[in-house]
Amino acid sequence: MAKTPPIHHATIIDSFDVENHNLKVGGVPLKQLAERVGQTPFYAYDRSKMTQRLAQLRQQMPSELKIHYAMKANPMPAVVQHMASIVDGLDVASAGEMKVALDTGMAANQISMAGPGKRPVELAQAIAAGITVNIESFNELEELAIQSNRLGIAATVAIRINPAFELKSSGMKMGGGPKQFGIDEEQVPAALKRLGALQLNFAGFHIFSGSQNLKSEAIIEAQQKSIALAIKLADACPSPIRKLNIGGGLGIPYFPGETPLNIAPIAEALDKEMQRAKQYLPDSSVIIELGRYLVGEAGVYVTRIVDKKYSYQQLYLVTDGGLHHNLSASGNFGQIIRKNYPLAIGNKMNWPEKEKTMIVGALCTPLDLLADQMECSEAEIGDYVVVFQSGAYGLTASPADFLCQPSAVEVLI
Ligand SMILES: *Cc1c(COP(=O)(O)O)cnc(C)c1O
Numbered sequence: 179m180a181k182t183p184p185i186h187h188a189t190i191i192d193s194f195d196v197e198n199h200n201l202k203v204g205g206v207p208l209k210q211l212a213e214r215v216g217q218t219p220f221y222a223y224d225r226s227k228m229t230q231r232l233a234q235l236r237q238q239m240p241s242e243l244k245i246h247y248a249m250k251a252n253p254m255p256a257v258v259q260h261m262a263s264i265v266d267g268l269d270v271a272s273a274g275e276m277k278v279a280l281d282t283g284m285a286a287n288q289i290s291m292a293g294p295g296k297r298p299v300e301l302a303q304a305i306a307a308g309i310t311v312n313i314e315s316f317n318e319l320e321e322l323a324i325q326s327n328r329l330g331i332a333a334t335v336a337i338r339i340n341p342a343f344e345l346k347s348s349g350m351k352m353g354g355g356p357k358q359f360g361i362d363e364e365q366v367p368a369a370l371k372r373l374g375a376l377q378l379n380f381a382g383f384h385i386f387s388g389s390q391n392l393k394s395e396a397i398i399e400a401q402q403k404s405i406a407l408a409i410k411l412a413d414a415c416p417s418p419i420r421k422l423n424i425g426g427g428l429g430i431p432y433f434p435g436e437t438p439l440n441i442a443p444i445a446e447a448l449d450k451e452m453q454r455a456k457q458y459l460p461d462s463s464v465i466i467e468l469g470r471y472l473v474g475e476a477g478v479y480v481t482r483i484v485d486k487k488y489s490y491q492q493l494y495l496v497t498d499g500g501l502h503h504n505l506s507a508s509g510n511f512g513q514i515i516r517k518n519y520p521l522a523i524g525n526k527m528n529w530p531e532k533e534k535t536m537i538v539g540a541l542c543t544p545l546d547l548l549a550d551q552m553e554c555s556e557a558e559i560g561d562y563v564v565v566f567q568s569g570a571y572g573l574t575a576s577p578a579d580f581l582c583q584p585s586a587v588e589v590l591i
Pocket residue numbers: 248250251269292386389390425426427428467468469470471570
């Protein structure tokens with residue numbers, strides 16, 4: 179099996195075109211793009227990169243696999259609209275996201291809602307919309323039945339299982355051991371029994387064990403265990419499983435030394451598993467749900483340098499953006515050890531003069547750091563700082579109101 183070499187930040191940056199030292203996003207040189215947007219900071223997402231990523235994935239994965247977009251990664255309506263035109267379904271985590279998903283015209287039966295703490299009104303909205311509700315607890319199941327009776331519409335339900343296994347080497351675990359997500363594997367038969375008694379419309383299972391994984395062996399193992407678990411539970415179901423959502427977890431490399439995910443072995447193993455699933459669960463489609471893998475590499479965050487100063491010989495470039503727009507890049511969104519995201523001076527690409535610098539945001543906190551001791555093109559006030567790998571968990575995953583700074587604009591190119 180061909181091993182992909184570990185990435186260097188340059189690998190990610192080089193996947194964008196450059197013209198006259200200007201980075202191009204979606205074919206538009208950065209300076210021109212900034213003029214078009216009319217302000218910094220902004221996020222720019224390249225739709226062709228999203229389309230390409232999905233096409234590559236489909237080419238490798240079994241043709242019967244359904245690929246859903248988990249829209250919490252990037253819920254910008256234009257992005258979701260674009261994704262809706264190329265994926266098989268949308269996964270939402272709130273009624274707010276459900277609205278954006280329905281607005282795209284995606285069929286309701288290809289939309290599912292997951293997430294703990296769904297309020298009665300959200301459950302009612304989901305039932306009225308006709309989407310699939312992934313149930314996370316026994317109480318939620320009862321409330322869903324109450325709302326279903328009140329509306330006179332049979333709710334479509336999948337049970338989210340908190341599996342006994344965990345996704346190894348995952349950046350963010352969502353299964354294995356006590357969790358707020360899903361119903362513990364051992365309690366699922368009881369939930370299925372209750373679901374049958376409540377006469378709800380049973381769709382299947384949702385098994386999401388974790389996120390941001392770069393180890394294909396770990397993903398293969400989780401997928402095998404998920405499918406085996408569904409097969410094991412099939413007899414306890416009130417009706418045939420129609421949907422088996424085996425989660426996602428496909429990660430993208432952010433830091434030097436990380437290796438892009440090798441899809442080929444995952445696809446090969448999944449193909450075998452899907453053959454098995456077909457035999458035991460003939461009515462079921464198999465779904466994976468992906469967020470960052472589909473959109474993360476398609477987006478950049480662009481800020482402008484507003485100050486350049488030295489503090490005890492250390493150079494600081496101060497930008498007009500920061501962690502209030504891109505918490506992930508600052509290292510404060512779930513990272514244990516802070517590392518630099520790939521970053522470049524976007525109007526001085528391939529610049530001969532370099533300097534080692536700190537790049538910070540405009541917030542009054544030392545946490546507001548975009549680059550720590552990074553070797554960059556020599557930059558001046560007015561130059562653009564571009565943070566790569568920013569298409570997922572960017573603007574909406576950041577504390578926008580912290581320090582009452584102006585907001586960032588988002589564009590899809
Ligand atoms: C967040 C989430 C995803 C997407 O995770 P990514 O790491 O962005 O792929 C998928 N499914 C569920 C249930 C989630 O909560």
